């Protein structure tokens with residue numbers, strides 16, 4: 759649905775508040791459809807000294823599956839965007855900050871969709887410290903360790919063992 763914002767281009771000082779809800783349930787991301795609840799968008803368009811600026815905030819939650827431990831989880835997101843709206847693009851303005859509103863019409867749904875999808879990371883982890891699955895038994899190591907022999911050494915211990923190795927180095931004068 760396109761918004762007619764011609765008046766915002768015509769009148770300096772004109773402003774309009776945005777409060778809209780979008781349905782992104784059909785959007786595929788990470789091989790899933792994570793936008794299971796509505797996407798809330800709030801913001802403002804303002805013509806300040808002839809420059810029409812759009813700022814908005816998007817709030818939504820994503821139904822995701824961790825790439826590392828394969829556990830489903832929900833993540834709440836809040837993203838902020840700003841754009842300059844123009845009725846025609848001059849050369850040098852072909853920047854992602856500029857949004858072309860032909861005939862004074864803004865396709866906010868499309869803009870929010872593009873902004874949000876570009877902003878989301880390509881990989882998802884349930885947490886930065888996700889321990890993942892045991893490669894041998896498949897146990898989710900976030901829920902506790904398994905009985906398998908540990909092949910992977912804790913990175914802090916790895917540094918220590920490197921230090922020990924270098925001390926054993928025969929090239930060492932000692």
Ligand SMILES: [Zn+2]
Pocket residue numbers: 824825826827828829883884885888889890
């Ligand atoms: Zn995880």
Ligand SMILES: [Zn+2]
Pocket residue numbers: 892893894895896897904905906
């Ligand atoms: Zn295991």
